[in-house]
Amino acid sequence: MHKSLIIDAEKCTSCLQCEMACSYEHTGAFNPARSRIKVFELEHGKRSIPYTCTQCAEAWCQKACPTNALSRNADTGAVEVANSKCVGCKVCTIACPFGTINFDQNIGKVVKCNLCSGDPKCAEVCPTDAITFGDANWTGLNKMRATAIDTDAGSQASA
Amino acid sequence: MKITLKTAGLFSRYLPEGTKGNLAELEVKDGATPVDVARQIGAPTDTKCLIVVNGTAVPPSQHDIFTLNDGDAMSFMPPLKGG
Amino acid sequence: MSWQGKVLRVNLTKGTAEAEPLNMEWAEAYMGERGLGSKYLWENMDPQTDPLGPDNVLIFATGPLTSTMAPTSGRYAVLCKSPLTGAIACSNSGGKFGAELKFAGYDLLLLEGKSDKPVYLNIVDDTVEILPADDIWGTTVWHTEEWIKKTHNDPLIRVASCGEAGENLCRYAAVVNDLHRAAGRSGVGAVMGSKNLKAVSVRGTKGVTAADPAKFMAAVKASHDVMAVNEGRQELTELGTNSMIDMMQEFGGLPTRNFKEVQFEGVDKINTAAMFEVKENGHRNMVTNKACFGCTIACGRIAHIDENHFSIVNKPEYKLASGGLEYETAYAFGPLVGVSDIDALTYAGYMTNEHGYDPISFGGTLAAAMELFEMGVITKEDTDGIDLSFGNPEALTVMSEKTGKGEGFGKILAMGSKLMCEKYGHPELAMHVKGQEFAGYDSRALQGMGLGYATSNRGACHLKHSTFGEDMEDVSGNGKAEPCKTSQDHVAAIDSTGLCLFVGDAGMEISHFVDLLNGAIGSDGSQWSEERMMETGERVWNLERRFNMSAGLTGADDTLPKRLLETPAPSGTGKGKVNELSKMLPEYYKLRGWTEDGQLTNELIDRLGL
Numbered sequence: 001m002h003k004s005l006i007i008d009a010e011k012c013t014s015c016l017q018c019e020m021a022c023s024y025e026h027t028g029a030f031n032p033a034r035s036r037i038k039v040f041e042l043e044h045g046k047r048s049i050p051y052t053c054t055q056c057a058e059a060w061c062q063k064a065c066p067t068n069a070l071s072r073n074a075d076t077g078a079v080e081v082a083n084s085k086c087v088g089c090k091v092c093t094i095a096c097p098f099g100t101i102n103f104d105q106n107i108g109k110v111v112k113c114n115l116c117s118g119d120p121k122c123a124e125v126c127p128t129d130a131i132t133f134g135d136a137n138w139t140g141l142n143k144m145r146a147t148a149i150d151t152d153a154g155s156q157a158s159a
Numbered sequence: 160m161k162i163t164l165k166t167a168g169l170f171s172r173y174l175p176e177g178t179k180g181n182l183a184e185l186e187v188k189d190g191a192t193p194v195d196v197a198r199q200i201g202a203p204t205d206t207k208c209l210i211v212v213n214g215t216a217v218p219p220s221q222h223d224i225f226t227l228n229d230g231d232a233m234s235f236m237p238p239l240k241g242g
Numbered sequence: 243m244s245w246q247g248k249v250l251r252v253n254l255t256k257g258t259a260e261a262e263p264l265n266m267e268w269a270e271a272y273m274g275e276r277g278l279g280s281k282y283l284w285e286n287m288d289p290q291t292d293p294l295g296p297d298n299v300l301i302f303a304t305g306p307l308t309s310t311m312a313p314t315s316g317r318y319a320v321l322c323k324s325p326l327t328g329a330i331a332c333s334n335s336g337g338k339f340g341a342e343l344k345f346a347g348y349d350l351l352l353l354e355g356k357s358d359k360p361v362y363l364n365i366v367d368d369t370v371e372i373l374p375a376d377d378i379w380g381t382t383v384w385h386t387e388e389w390i391k392k393t394h395n396d397p398l399i400r401v402a403s404c405g406e407a408g409e410n411l412c413r414y415a416a417v418v419n420d421l422h423r424a425a426g427r428s429g430v431g432a433v434m435g436s437k438n439l440k441a442v443s444v445r446g447t448k449g450v451t452a453a454d455p456a457k458f459m460a461a462v463k464a465s466h467d468v469m470a471v472n473e474g475r476q477e478l479t480e481l482g483t484n485s486m487i488d489m490m491q492e493f494g495g496l497p498t499r500n501f502k503e504v505q506f507e508g509v510d511k512i513n514t515a516a517m518f519e520v521k522e523n524g525h526r527n528m529v530t531n532k533a534c535f536g537c538t539i540a541c542g543r544i545a546h547i548d549e550n551h552f553s554i555v556n557k558p559e560y561k562l563a564s565g566g567l568e569y570e571t572a573y574a575f576g577p578l579v580g581v582s583d584i585d586a587l588t589y590a591g592y593m594t595n596e597h598g599y600d601p602i603s604f605g606g607t608l609a610a611a612m613e614l615f616e617m618g619v620i621t622k623e624d625t626d627g628i629d630l631s632f633g634n635p636e637a638l639t640v641m642s643e644k645t646g647k648g649e650g651f652g653k654i655l656a657m658g659s660k661l662m663c664e665k666y667g668h669p670e671l672a673m674h675v676k677g678q679e680f681a682g683y684d685s686r687a688l689q690g691m692g693l694g695y696a697t698s699n700r701g702a703c704h705l706k707h708s709t710f711g712e713d714m715e716d717v718s719g720n721g722k723a724e725p726c727k728t729s730q731d732h733v734a735a736i737d738s739t740g741l742c743l744f745v746g747d748a749g750m751e752i753s754h755f756v757d758l759l760n761g762a763i764g765s766d767g768s769q770w771s772e773e774r775m776m777e778t779g780e781r782v783w784n785l786e787r788r789f790n791m792s793a794g795l796t797g798a799d800d801t802l803p804k805r806l807l808e809t810p811a812p813s814g815t816g817k818g819k820v821n822e823l824s825k826m827l828p829e830y831y832k833l834r835g836w837t838e839d840g841q842l843t844n845e846l847i848d849r850l851g852l
Contacts, residue, residue, distance in 0.1 A: 013540035015533035020311045023449065030310050031345065031449025044421055045532045046544050046563040127470065127538035167488035169477045207711060211492045216815040218715045234492045237477055239710040240747040
C-alpha cells in the first residue's frame with residue numbers, strides 16, 4: 001500500500017518549516033529557494049496553501065522525458081528523477097500540468113518531490129498537521145468525514 | 160462553601176462542563192486555598208499562574224496558603240507573558 | 243557556519259554597495275542581531291550624530307539562528323540612533339524578510355549616507371542595485387510591496403519599507419515588512435525615510451547551513467517537541483497575545499485614559515473573546531492565525547473589519563482581511579485612549595501597518611492629546627474639527643489615518659507625546675521614558691516593570707526585561723533590581739540569536755538556545771553555555787548604555803513620569819501605590835557595577851571588553 005502527502009491548506013500557518021525540511025533533506029542546507037514543496041501566501045496571509053507533486057498515476061513528466069530519466073519507485077509510488085540520465089532539457093517541466101517539477105540551476109537537473117523515499121520530511125515537521133502522510137487510497141477521508149458529520153447534523157436538525 | 164471562579168485565556172477549558180463564558184460558581188471545601196481549587200478543576204498549579212481574589216492579587220508564595228471564604232470571587236489565569 | 247560571513251555595506255550618498263567579510267571577532271563577542279548590530283553601529287557612527295541626518299547609520303541585522311529550522315527563526319533587528327529618543331534604537335521584527343536577507347548571503351545590511359532622490363535597494367543574492375523609487379515614493383507599505391513584486395515579476399521577493407510615515411519623518415515611524423510585521427518602535431522608519439530609502443527588497447537563494455548538522459537538528463527537534471505540548475505555546479497559538487488584556491485588567495495594571503486609571507470598563511469588547519465572537523450579522527473579527535518564518539507558534543492574527551462599520555463604509559479596499567489586534571495594539575487603541583469599538587481598533591491597526599508607524603507610541607500620543615483636549619488646552623480648531631474626547635472611536639480612526647499620511651493634526655501627533663506636550667506647555671501629560679511611550683503595563687501595579695521601563699536603553703519598553711513573576715509576588719520596589727538586571731541580560735542574549743522572545747513563553751529554556759547555538763555556530767574553540775550567553779547579554783546591554791551615554795544621555799534620563807511616581811493608582815492590585823523607582827534604581831546601578839549617577843566604569847568596560 002502506498003502513502004500520499006495529504007494537504008489541508010486550512011491548517012497551514014505558512015511557517016515554512018516544510019520548505020526548510022525539504023531543502024535540508026535534499027540539499028543539506030536550509031534553503032526554501034530549493035524546496036520541492038512551496039507554500040503560497042494569498043490575501044495578506046488570510047490563505048496559505050502548501051503545494052507539491054501529487055505523484056500522478058500516469059505521469060505527464062515521465063511520458064514526456066526523452067531520456068527515460070523519470071521512473072516510478074515501486075516501493076513508494078513516487079516518480080523519481082535519475083540524475084545520471086537527466087540532461088536538463090526541461091521538457092517535463094512543460095508537460096507537467098501542475099508546475100511541480102522544476103529545473104534547478106545549481107545542479108543542471110530537474111527536481112521534484114520524491115516523498116523522501118517514503119519518509120517525507122515536510123509532513124514530519126509540519127506543526128499543525130496541514131501536511132500529513134497517509135493512505136494513498138484515502139486522501140479524501142478527512143474531508144469525507146467532515147462532510148458526513150455536517151450531513152448528519154443537518155438530518156438530525158430536521159428530524 | 161461556594162466561590163465564583165473567573166478564568167482567562169485557555170483556562171476556561173478547566174471550568175465545569177456546560178459553563179458558558181469564563182465564569183462559574185463552584186462548590187469548594189471549607190478553607191480551600193487557590194491551589195486546592197486549581198487541583199479540583201484539574202488545572203495546573205504552576206506558581207506563575209495569576210490568582211486574584213476579590214480584586215487583589217494573591218502572591219505566588221501564598222497560592223497554597225491563602226484561605227478562601229464563602230462567596231469569594233477568584234480569578235484564575237495563565238502566566239503573564241510579555242506581549 | 244549559520245553565519246553567511248558577509249556584511250553588505252551600502253552608501254546611499256555615493257550610490258555604492260559592497261560586500262565585506264563579517265567581523266568574526268565581534269560575532270563571537272556579540273553573537274548577532276541586536277548584539278552584533280549594536281557593535282557595528284557603535285563602530286560605524288558618532289553617537290552624537292543628528293538621528294535624521296545623513297550620518298546616522300541604519301543597520302538590518304540577522305542572528306546566527308535566523309533562517310534555520312529552529313523555531314521562530316525569522317527575526318531580524320533594525321538599528322540606528324533613534325529620532326524619538328536620541329538613544330540607540332533596536333527594533334526587531336518577524337515575518338519572512340529577515341530570513342530572506344540571510345538567504346541572499348548577508349548577515350548584516352549596513353546603510354550609510356543619504357540618497358539625493360528616492361531610491362529602493364534591490365538585492366538578489368550577489369546582485370545589488372540601488373533603483374529609483376519615484377513610482378512608490380509617497381505611497382503605502384502595501385502598495386510598495388505589490389509594486390516591487392510586480393515590477394520585478396517575482397512573487398517570492400520579500401520587502402521591507404517605510405511607508406509615508408517614514409517619508410514624513412514621523413518620530414515613531416516603523417519599518418514594515420511582509421505587509422504587517424514591523425520593526426515598530428523608536429522611529430527606525432523615519433531614519434529610513436530621512437535617507438530617501440523607500441524600501442529594501444530581497445530575494446535569496448543561497449541557503450544556510452549549520453556547523454554541526456546532526457547536533458543542530460537534534461536541538462531543533464528538542465525545541466519543536468517542547469513547544470508542541472507547552473500550554474503557553476497553545477495559548478499564544480489559539481488566542482494570540484491579546485489574551486493578556488484580561489489578565490492585566492484583573493491585576494489592575496492596564497493603563498487607561500493616559501494612565502489616569504489602571505482598569506478599563508470596556509475590556510470585554512476588545513479582548514480575545516470579543517475577537518472570536520460571532521455577531522448577529524454573522525461577522526467575526528478574527529479570521530485566522532498566521533506564522534512568521536519558521537515559527538511553530540503562529541501568534542499573528544489575521545482579522546477583518548465589519549463591512550458596516552463607519553470607518554470603512556465608503557472604503558471597500560479595507561474590507562480585506564489583514565493583520566489583526568495583538569495585545570499592545572489592543573491596549574494602545576483601546577484602554578489607553580478609552581475606545582472599546584473593536585472594529586475601530588482593527589482599522590487603526592490597518593493604518594499603522596499600511597502607512598508604517600508604531601501603534602504604541604501613536605496610542606500614547608493620542609491619549610495625551612485627548613487629555614489636552616479634555617482640559618481645553620486644545621480644541622476642535624486644532625484637531626481638524628474632530629472631537630478628541632477619550633472614548634471616541636472616530637478620533638481613533640480619523641487620527642490614525644491622518645498620522646499615517648501626515649495630514650492636519652496628524653502632523654502634530656507624529657511628533658510623539660513628549661514634543662507634542664512640550665509644544666502645548668504640559669510636558670507632565672506625556673507618558674514616556676526618554677521620549678518613548680509606554681507599553682500596556684502600569685508600573686504602579688507592576689513595580690519591576692517600572693524599573694525596566696526606566697532603564698531600558700531604547701526608552702519605555704516591555705520587551706527588554708521580564709519581572710512578571712516578581713511583580714506578582716510583591717507590589718513594592720523590594721527585590722526587583724536583581725531580577726530586572728538578570729532578565730535584561732537574558733533578553734539581550736535571546737534578542738541576539740535570531741529567534742523570537744516568545745519562545746520563552748512557549749516552553750523553550752536557555753538550555754535549548756545553548757544547544758541550538760552550539761549546533762549552528764559552535765566549534766572546538768568556541769562553545770556556548772548559559773554563562774556565556776548571560777555574559778554576552780550583559781556585554782550587549784552595556785554597549786547600548788555606552789552608546790547612550792556618548793550620545794549625551796545621563797542617569798537622570800532613567801526615570802518615570804510624575805504620574806507614576808507621585809499619583810497613586812486608583813484601583814487594582816497597586817491601589818494607593820506609586821512606583822518605588824527611587825528605591826530600586828540605586829540598587830540596580832550597584833548590581834550593574836555603574837557609578838551612583840549611572841555611568842559605566844572603566845573597570846566594567848575592560849571586563850566586558852567593550
